[in-house]
Amino acid sequence: MNQRKMAFDPGQYVKLLPGLVGIVLNKAQYLAATKLLKQGQKPGRYFAPGCCQHPDYVIQIPVLFEDETFDVMRAMNIKHIDSPPPKKRQKLRTIIEKLDQYSRREQTMEDCIFCKIVKGEIPCFKVYEDDKVLAFEDINPIDLGHTLIIPKNHAENLFEIPDEDLAAIHLAAKKIARGIREALNPTGIACLQLNGKGANQVVMHYHFHLVPRHEGAPELPITSWELKPGDMGAIEETAKKIAAAIEG
Numbered sequence: 001m002n003q004r005k006m007a008f009d010p011g012q013y014v015k016l017l018p019g020l021v022g023i024v025l026n027k028a029q030y031l032a033a034t035k036l037l038k039q040g041q042k043p044g045r046y047f048a049p050g051c052c053q054h055p056d057y058v059i060q061i062p063v064l065f066e067d068e069t070f071d072v073m074r075a076m077n078i079k080h081i082d083s084p085p086p087k088k089r090q091k092l093r094t095i096i097e098k099l100d101q102y103s104r105r106e107q108t109m110e111d112c113i114f115c116k117i118v119k120g121e122i123p124c125f126k127v128y129e130d131d132k133v134l135a136f137e138d139i140n141p142i143d144l145g146h147t148l149i150i151p152k153n154h155a156e157n158l159f160e161i162p163d164e165d166l167a168a169i170h171l172a173a174k175k176i177a178r179g180i181r182e183a184l185n186p187t188g189i190a191c192l193q194l195n196g197k198g199a200n201q202v203v204m205h206y207h208f209h210l211v212p213r214h215e216g217a218p219e220l221p222i223t224s225w226e227l228k229p230g231d232m233g234a235i236e237e238t239a240k241k242i243a244a245a246i247e248g
């Protein structure tokens with residue numbers, strides 16, 4: 001009995017008669033697959049919740065199939081196989097990676113302080129909200145009026161944020177900057193956005209800073225660097241590298 005159970009451990013390949021190849025999911029992958037389905041995304045196109053509720057189904061095995069569907073299977077309906085053809089194996093691995101990424105992201109969101117603010121679990125001094133973004137006061141402000149604009153959907157940085165959320169952030173920034181100008185009459189507003197620990201990003205949820213500047217306020221190093229000519233050869237070489245990477 002134990003041996004039979006062992007044959008269906010997560011990560012093992014199975015075959016559904018008459019021939020679909022699948023892989024057994026672990027709990028996190030199964031939950032991710034269920035949530036992705038709810039959002040109308042692949043995988044899977046079908047799911048039969050009745051299966052796992054039926055009293056006869058003592059052994060329930062969540063299986064993802066090569067056609068990007070998944071189901072909870074009875075052990076008797078699937079057969080263990082050692083190694084599917086490389087192409088099928090690769091395809092299953094790709095989908096599994098997607099599920100793993102999704103569940104890692106879910107975990108990150110559960111721990112994310114800005115996601116908690118979006119959900120209302122942590123209070124904030126809100127200044128603006130629309131369907132895509134939320135803006136609130138930084139509680140460790142550089143100066144009064146220091147405002148953060150965040151996407152409601154968790155994205156860690158500029159590399160991850162979807163185009164439409166990024167556009168919404170910048171459109172909101174324009175409105176909020178006008179509000180700051182009208183309310184506080186600053187001499188300028190600095191816009192800052194940091195990506196990665198190397199740039200001192202502290203909260204790993206994309207955020208755009210609006211920092212009102214006033215006469216006599218201490219300089220921000222990032223807005224007051226010394227202007228000295230660089231090495232033109234190195235600048236040209238770097239521009240070529242970046243342009244090539246963008247094209248590539």
Ligand SMILES: [Zn+2]
Pocket residue numbers: 108109112113114115116153154155204205
């Ligand atoms: Zn978040």
